[in-house]
Amino acid sequence: MTTEHTAEHWLGRSVKRKEDDRFLQGRGNYVDDINLPGMLHMSILRSPVAHARINSIDTSAAEALPGVVAVVTGDLLAQHNLAWMPTLSGDTQAVLATDKVRMQGQEVACVIAEDPYIAHDALELIEVDYDPLPVVVTPQQSLEPGAPVIRDDKEGKEDNRIYHWEAGDPEATERAFAEADRVVSLDTFYPRCHPAPMETCGCVADVDPVTGKATIYMTSQAPHVHRTVFALVAGLPEHQIQIISPDIGGGFGNKVPVYPGYVVATAASLLIGRPVKWIEDRTGNLISTGFARDFYMKGELALRNDGKMLGLRVNMLSDQGYAYADAQPSKLKAGLFHIVTGSYDIPAAHVVTDGAYTNKAPGGVAYRCSFRVTEASFFIERLVQTAAYELGMDPAELRRQNFIKPEQFPYTSATGFVYDSGNYEAAMDKALEMLGYEDLKAERERARGEGKLLGIGLATFTEVVGAGPSKDYDILGLKMFDSAELRVHPTGKAILKIGVQTQGQGHETTFAQIVANELGIPPQDILVQHGDTDNTPYGLGTYASRSTPTSGAATAVVSRKLRDKARELAAHLLEVAPEDLEWTGDRFQVRGAPDRQSTIQEIAFAAYTNHPQGMEAGLEGVTYYDPPNMTYPFGTYAVAVEVDRGTGQWKVRRMVAVDDCGVRINPMIVEGQIMGGLTEGFAMAAMELITFDELGNCIGSTFSDYLLPTSWETPKFELGETVTPSPHHPIGAKGVGESATVGSPAAFVNAVVDALAHAGVRELEMPIGPDKVWKALVEAGLAE
């Protein structure tokens, strides 16, 4: 007789990934793997110059090349009102240039051919006559009076300012600065870098000439949003558009925007009546698609001599390229940059932000980041270290003194965020202990005595992720809820359809674990479907660490709805009142008579074969979850580096990362996200840079110039955790995919600066190559 039954627990378990077997055997299905009958291939001709008037485009030789089916120009698109498209932040961007090109790499014409090699050949035959115009490559130049107006296509636009936006309380901040014993400042630049997922962007557009239905396989992190944008851009009825985002080879924000290639391929398929494939080459990806950062940040921290932080002032200027094209909640012009008070109880803050057009690629996407949290976190963590030097305090102790205390949560920041939960001191203490902070500090002193340079850097970051509550968060007016639809089949197996879209995060495994945790159906019995707009409920997609906070919450809630119905069904099967039943994790049993029970599988069968009269058949439901708040993951990253006085090279000796993302669904996957994020964070600190010469030529247009870290230079990481659940998320989870890229760049930079700080060095600009360190060593008299 069964009296005690313990269901398996599915949260906190490192279940091996369901998606692995297909990827390991070359059976993934990425966009470039899709091959449809009669498919044509598209190549894009890009502008070689950054700013020019187009006098003429001669496509006749290209059109005459055997195998070429069509050459599309901006003029052709203009006839269909498709030469311009809206961006996800409500600006406009050219699909194909008509009047002018406004950046190097801008899309000028597209060749559609029977074969991809022929399509490339034909690009060489297109003659474009450009009339060069003055080029603007920095936002400072761009905002000077008399600078050439880049977006003169916009009626009435007389300057290059995109937005001016402020947060916080200027008067209270003024008062705080007036009361301060001292003011510490930092003027820094977070340079332009690029997410560079291993798979570039692309699509296969297939418009059926008979039904008119457009099926578009697309590298999209947000397929539902993209469908709606397509409906708005092209005037196609939305039910006739199906966006399928199959396996995606990494995104990191790069696959959130809508790109011209998607639009032209779809228009070409519509006009020609055959499927059209466009796969971007790497140079196209690096020079024309959503880059990241390019933020100039200047700020001051008001302090008492004992270390108490009183106020913060920050001015930020962002270079958005020629179009404001990143996804942006419409109320928040600088995204979530005003999280810049970080983990600290700073009573007053004032943040002033400006965005400017330049002759560079559009965007400013959040590369593994939630709407510009990375720049904010970097700034405050660098500023706090600077303040510690000026006060003569230990940077850890200055942080400890000013941390928001556990009993202060929920905590309202000076810029208006309501932090849900945190225990910053516990995470920092754990990291310091893992690193052996006190011993390292002693070693640093000894090393200096011996003429060696050792540096220790900390970042005690707080993120804001999981956009977001519909009262504040939207993309083009679409509220940032997310969804889950769950159907349990008669035999107790299930399908879960979600509004978000994985690009490697392992949703097929973790979302099945959430259902398993709520309903007791094992993860291997649950198929997770995503990335197909005809077959999943509407959602805003995967970026900004939002999947678990939003769609993950929806998954738990819809599972609970089904469990409520399962209780009614079990009551019917066991002939008792619903309230006499108790849930054990995978079955209902009768209170006081635990041998009378119905498993979830038996209940599912009854839902289709033996449901009570008056009850709807089936066991399924859908939930659209509007999060009550954002989630606020945090942690402490601690880095020790050695700097070579002879070469300026720096080497990571230890890197400790303690993350608190609330409840961990699958620790293996969480740690995998952190490892990957730390690698990218190290890359930003050490080598990733997209820059431009004064003519607007992009330096960083291939992987020979834009350096990504390999296994050889990437350091080892040691991970730790604390767990402070989110009080408002159904399973206590927070987002985690981006914590490591948000938090770690400051820790690496702080460590290298620290190695030189005793000689007065306070600032090194990312990426910190040996050249910059060498220059600082020479200037500080430390070079050997």
Added chain:
Amino acid sequence: MKVTVTVNGQERSAEVEPRLLLVHFLRDKLRLTGTHIGCDTTSCGACTVLLDGTPVKSCTMFAVQADGRDVTTVEGLAAGGKLDPIQEGFKQEHGLQCGFCTPGMLLASKALLEENPDPSEEDIRWALSGNLCRCTGYQNIVNAVQWTARKLQSDSATTGAS
């Protein structure tokens, strides 16, 4: 031109243009889409295959250069429905996320282990330094190769003892 290449143990022939890259031959002519393309400059290694057992970047080789030779792609690793130990290692150690760099990583790792069954961490990091990964970073990939090395050694010890 006609080329004949032994791919994953099977002889495959096709008429190709002399300029056709090996990666396009594999992906487009043979429909073996497990080999991916991540860059145009031989930098990323997503297209790595084994040519007569040696890892090569198939985006920087013409198909005609592989005429008469032996190519192994990711599709050739698992046999009889069973994962190759290197595939099992990547699964056990969570050595992949989006899966795009994975085929190249698997083949570069396999070639290393054939040559050096007991590589140090430094050996592994050097051998994989021509293959870029953006999601996973490299630590779990290194762990995966180490897992596989241990597995192969314990398997061969068992076989040797029996």
